[in-house]
Amino acid sequence: MAMSFFDQFASPFYLGVPLMAIAIVLPWVLYPAPSTRWVNNRLTTIQSWLINRFTSQLMMPLNTGGHKWALLLTSLMVFLVTINLLGLLPYTFTPTTQLSMNMGFAVPLWLATVIIGMRNQPTVALGHLLPEGTPILLIPVLIIIETISLFIRPLALGVRLTANLTAGHLLIQLIATAVFVLLPMMPTVAILTATVLFLLTLLEVAVAMIQAYVFVLLLSLYLQDNV
Template identity: 50%
Template sequence: MTMNMFEQFMSPELLMIPTATLSMLIPALLIHHKPKLLGNRTTTAITLFLKMVMMNMTNQLTPNGQKWCKMLMGLLFMILLSNLLGLLPYTFTSTSQLSMNMAMAIPLWMATIITGMTKKPSATLAHMLPEGSPTPLIPFMIIIETISLLMRPLALGVRLTANITAGHLLMTMVSTATLNFISTHITMGTMTWLLLFLLSLLELAVACIQAYVFVLLIILYLQENT
């Protein structure tokens, strides 16, 4: 009997206790750091990666915005490792859950808004009305910009969830077809296996890109409010 494709997104349980929390904490456990005088290859690679990301993503932030760098880099690592670990067999992808992604998106979005309202309220409120708007359209422009602002956290969470979920479903369907063809039609089985291999490489790229996009959008929202 073929397993329901959506069962892979259900939270695993052990003795009737959900273990999704452990899956979310695994990326933090993988980063083990001890103070040393000399770094090893892992710490050197992580340091170079952090320098490259911070130069490209946070270089245009104001000094107040750059105070968020540690939290943003930690968020990037957590989403990246969660996406990559979810590609392994028999694992639970925590970033495929809309509840987790919204729990990250809403507080961060709200924090950027609160920062803007406390640091420079006039400039933050000015984003609600584009410059040069016709006077009769001002109320409608304010309503449209307000709705656009409120949709930002929803877009953050849904984008990450949809991309991770769609990729895993596609890999499940292709792998099921490969198992069915491999014993009946060698040529079709080989072609679907090649497609599955290419799709796995694509999902590796998507896992990295979606982590980058999530943090980049938070940085853009922060740049508007600092």
């Protein structure tokens, strides 16, 4: 019985086709395409305003060289928010609960920021491994520690997103199961538990958006150190 709670995190297949591919492609269909009219409808206007506000805030700490990443980071933010929120619907699959997919996003983007730093300003990029004014005896130890912290960044990005979404989905399923079990025996307790479930669902909606924002924000901070 305990293993059935983890069935929702297994990547489903239908006729040998991984449904994760469909879950990744489908969110882009849900957004309206920009029109050529002078005045757009309300949905397109709100969508454009939110994207512009997020992009301007994300690019504010970066210099001109980092503004080339605006389209990539904004698209990643919209994509992660969409699939995180769609994963909260019943009978759906959340691709971001798979560590392999999150690491597939985190490792190449992190590596790109490191390569840019090494190419454009190698002295500054290598200087991050050794703080200024370090005693001579501590130099080897600090270089090893900073190198480990550098290479652990993509792992932290992927694990953070996976762990938060997985824990939230498990809590929702556990409390929902408790509601169905308690309903015929103790209706009052079941109603109170359902209230907790509703509040937890609202919290998970916030977590789905916040974790997508944190993922992109940390990538922009890594980029800021290398441009």
